[in-house]
Structure formats: C-alpha cells, structure tokens
Amino acid sequence: MLRIGPLTPATNLLLAPIAGYCDLAFRTICREFGGLGLACTDLLSPQGLLRGTATSLDLAKTNDFDKPIGMQLYGADPEIMAQGARWAVEHGATVVDINMGCPVDKVTKKDGGSKLMTDLSRAVAIAKRVREELEKCPVSAEEWARRVNGSSAFVESHAPIAHNECRMPNAECRASGTITIPLTCKMRLCWHTSDFESGQACSPHLARMLADVGVAMVTVHGRTTEMKFSGVVQHAGIARVVEEVGGTIPVIGNGDVRTPEDARVMIAKTGCDGVMIGRGALAAPWLFRNTWALLSRGEHVPPPPEAEQLATIRRYFDLMRTQRDDRYAIYQINRRISWFAKNLQRPLPGGKMESVKPFKEAIRLARHADEVLDALERFGRGELRGAVAMAEAEDAA
Numbered sequence: 001m002l003r004i005g006p007l008t009p010a011t012n013l014l015l016a017p018i019a020g021y022c023d024l025a026f027r028t029i030c031r032e033f034g035g036l037g038l039a040c041t042d043l044l045s046p047q048g049l050l051r052g053t054a055t056s057l058d059l060a061k062t063n064d065f066d067k068p069i070g071m072q073l074y075g076a077d078p079e080i081m082a083q084g085a086r087w088a089v090e091h092g093a094t095v096v097d098i099n100m101g102c103p104v105d106k107v108t109k110k111d112g113g114s115k116l117m118t119d120l121s122r123a124v125a126i127a128k129r130v131r132e133e134l135e136k137c138p139v140s141a142e143e144w145a146r147r148v149n150g151s152s153a154f155v156e157s158h159a160p161i162a163h164n165e166c167r168m169p170n171a172e173c174r175a176s177g178t179i180t181i182p183l184t185c186k187m188r189l190c191w192h193t194s195d196f197e198s199g200q201a202c203s204p205h206l207a208r209m210l211a212d213v214g215v216a217m218v219t220v221h222g223r224t225t226e227m228k229f230s231g232v233v234q235h236a237g238i239a240r241v242v243e244e245v246g247g248t249i250p251v252i253g254n255g256d257v258r259t260p261e262d263a264r265v266m267i268a269k270t271g272c273d274g275v276m277i278g279r280g281a282l283a284a285p286w287l288f289r290n291t292w293a294l295l296s297r298g299e300h301v302p303p304p305p306e307a308e309q310l311a312t313i314r315r316y317f318d319l320m321r322t323q324r325d326d327r328y329a330i331y332q333i334n335r336r337i338s339w340f341a342k343n344l345q346r347p348l349p350g351g352k353m354e355s356v357k358p359f360k361e362a363i364r365l366a367r368h369a370d371e372v373l374d375a376l377e378r379f380g381r382g383e384l385r386g387a388v389a390m391a392e393a394e395d396a397a
C-alpha cells in the first residue's frame with residue numbers, strides 16, 4: 001500500500017503531469033476507467049496563479065470528482081513557491097508537488113525544473129520553505145476527507161471549481177485543522193548523462209535530503225536532463241534512489257510504461273513503491289485500470305471494445321467543451337486523435353489492416369464541434385475507414 005504522508009491512495013498508480021495534455025477532462029476519463037491512485041495537474045507557474053492569469057487558472061482547474069489531486073509548481077524562488085503552495089492548498093490540492101525534472105529551456109533558464117538538480121541546496125531550500133508554508137495552512141479532517149475521496153461518481157453538476165472560489169474551510173475550521181497537505185517532488189536522475197554513467201547521479205542524495213526536510217514522496221523519471229525524452233529509461237538509476245532512501249519515503253518509478261507488463265517490470269527491477277504513467281495513458285486512458293488488474297489480481301484485461309473507445313473519445317470531447325470551450329476542445333481532439341486512433345485499427349483478412357486515416361482526416365479538418373461529432377458518428381457506423389497493407393498501417397500509426 002502506497003502512503004504519501006497522510007494520504008493512502010486506492011492504488012499505487014499515478015498519472016504523470018504532461019503539459020498541455022493532462023487537463024481536467026483527460027484526468028476525468030482516466031479516473032472513470034478506474035485504477036488511478038493519484039493524478040497531477042500539469043506544471044503551474046506560482047506567479048501566474050497568484051496574479052490570477054487565465055492560463056494558469058485554467059491549468060489548475062479541478063473539481064470534486066478529480067480527487068485526490070496533486071498540483072505541481074515550478075520555479076526557483078523559495079518564497080514564491082511557498083506562496084504558490086498556499087494558493088494550491090486554498091484551491092483544492094490534495095498534494096503539492098515541486099517540479100525538479102522539466103528539461104525545457106523556458107523553465108531551466110529561470111533555474112527551475114531540472115536545473116534544480118544542478119543546485120541541490122536551492123532545491124532543498126525550496127522544499128523546506130514550501131513544507132513550512134504547508135504546515136502553516138493545514139486543512140480540517142472533514143476537508144481532507146473531501147480531498148482524498150472526492151465524490152465517487154462524476155455528476156455533470158461537478159463544474160470546475162470557480163477561479164476565485166477559495167476551498168479553504170472557514171477560519172474556525174482552520175484553527176482546528178489537523179492535516180498538513182503533503183509535499184512531493186518529481187525529478188530526473190541528474191543533469192549530465194556522463195554523471196549517471198560514472199555512478200555520480202545526484203538523485204539518490206537529493207531524494208534523501210528532501211526526505212529529511214519533510215518531503216513525503218519522490219518520483220524519479222529514469223532519464224537524465226540531457227536525454228530529454230530519448231534513449232532508454234534507466235531502471236538502475238531509479239533503483240539507486242530506492243536503495244538510498246531505504247524506505248523512509250516512497251519512491252515512484254516513471255518512464256516508458258506503455259503496458260501493464262511494463263509497470264510490473266518497473267517495480268520488479270527498481271523496487272519502487274508505485275508507478276507513474278504519462279504518454280502511455282494518452283493513447284489508452286484505461287491503462288491504469290488494466291495495470292491495476294495485473295498488479296493486484298494477476299489479471300490480463302483486454303482494451304475496451306471499439307464502441308467503448310469511441311464513446312470515450314466522445315466523452316472526452318464533451319467534457320472539454322463544458323469545462324473549457326469549443327475552441328479548446330477542437331484544438332485538443334485534433335492534436336490527440338492519432339493517439340486515440342492507434343487502438344482503433346483492426347486487422348482485416350488477407351494481411352491487411354483497417355485504415356483509420358479518413359477518420360483522422362475528418363477530425364483534423366473539423367472547424368466546428370458538430371463536425372467532430374459527425375465524424376465520430378460516421379466512424380461508429382462503419383464509415384471513414386479504408387484498408388491498407390499491414391506495414392503501411394503501422395507506419396501511419
């Protein structure tokens with residue numbers, strides 16, 4: 001059983017933050033399939049949250065079904081990060097996470113993300129200051145229970161929490177508050193690949209120091225910053241962190257988990273306490289359910305049938321329209337249809353594969369929500385399909 005400070009998620013499977021992808025609508029469909037223990041917002045700018053910029057507030061949107069939820073902050077200034085953490089507590093976070101792994105220039109040039117892995121004292125100072133701030137704004141037991149369990153079923157009235165709606169209990173509750181929101185950190189192995197190769201990765205040392213200042217869990221993406229997203233995930237690097245923290249806090253393994261079996265291998269090879277899945281879930285939001293079935297019951301669950309997959313795409317689209325707007329929904333469905341469609345291809349007799357290219361084209365050309373809905377319906381009726389040679393279909397996927 002995974003324990004993140006006071007939080008015991010229902011499973012040890014986590015949805016990774018993926019900037020621009022793991023929004024409230026996507027988290028909702030993953031949760032509806034089941035098996036997901038903890039999800040996280042994409043990385044959030046504390047300055048943006050504190051200023052109330054529309055983009056940051058949209059990224060931080062959550063609701064009572066979207067629980068438990070981590071809110072991930074990035075930055076390099078301990079004080080601003082602390083104020084961002086307080087904002088997260090006041091707006092529904094179950095967990096606050098610090099991004100120590102983002103390799104993108106925009107973030108590292110300002111000393112945030114994985115740049116912190118080159119300045120461990122700053123990384124620890126941020127965690128320490130954030131932890132202090134979290135201790136100053138505990139939530140009541142009742143509020144904590146809401147943030148852990150949320151509501152068991154999604155009801156359409158679960159609109160996202162309004163931007164300006166503070167979810168903190170009233171002053172009286174705060175005074176008797178007993179639960180401090182746990183702090184977690186997500187990191188890579190280290191910055192330079194040569195350091196990892198020579199056994200000098202800083203992640204084990206950093207994880208131990210973070211545990212010492214009260215961080216309740218670390219997630220390790222098994223790549224160096226220099227590797228960005230290429231090369232093979234280094235299970236040995238994650239195993240070193242597990243060994244170093246010696247069970248004082250849980251370590252989550254992350255990277256290249258695309259199937260339930262990959263998750264089993266990640267745990268077996270690293271000894272990690274749980275698995276975080278990112279890109280694998282973008283094509284298969286049911287991956288948490290299927291992985292949990294394998295890990296907990298040794299059961300191999302097949303992907304959902306085509307009709308259910310189509311209903312999932314439709315559901316995702318509808319959620320984006322309600323939670324954001326048509327423009328956003330059309331933009332997102334357009335850039336993600338290739339992933340969703342991967343699982344819709346079916347083998348045909350004679351070494352051929354059903355092509356979903358006409359379907360993808362129809363979605364990509366859609367300029368209005370009705371056109372997206374029409375393409376989904378037509379595909380469901382057996383239209384917008386073709387047949388291509390197996391190899392061609394694999395290339396197109």
Ligand SMILES: Cc1cc2nc3c(=O)[nH]c(=O)nc-3n(C[C@H](O)[C@H](O)[C@H](O)COP(=O)(O)O)c2cc1C
Binds near residue numbers: 101102221254257279
């Ligand atoms: C497009 C993209 C955006 C990402 N955004 C974030 C982010 O906001 N915060 C973060 O901690 N990691 C981010 N990551 C890293 C993922 O959380 C994860 O560590 C990485 O993709 C490896 O896991 P996976 O192979 O399961 O996807 C991002 C990755 C990608 C590909």
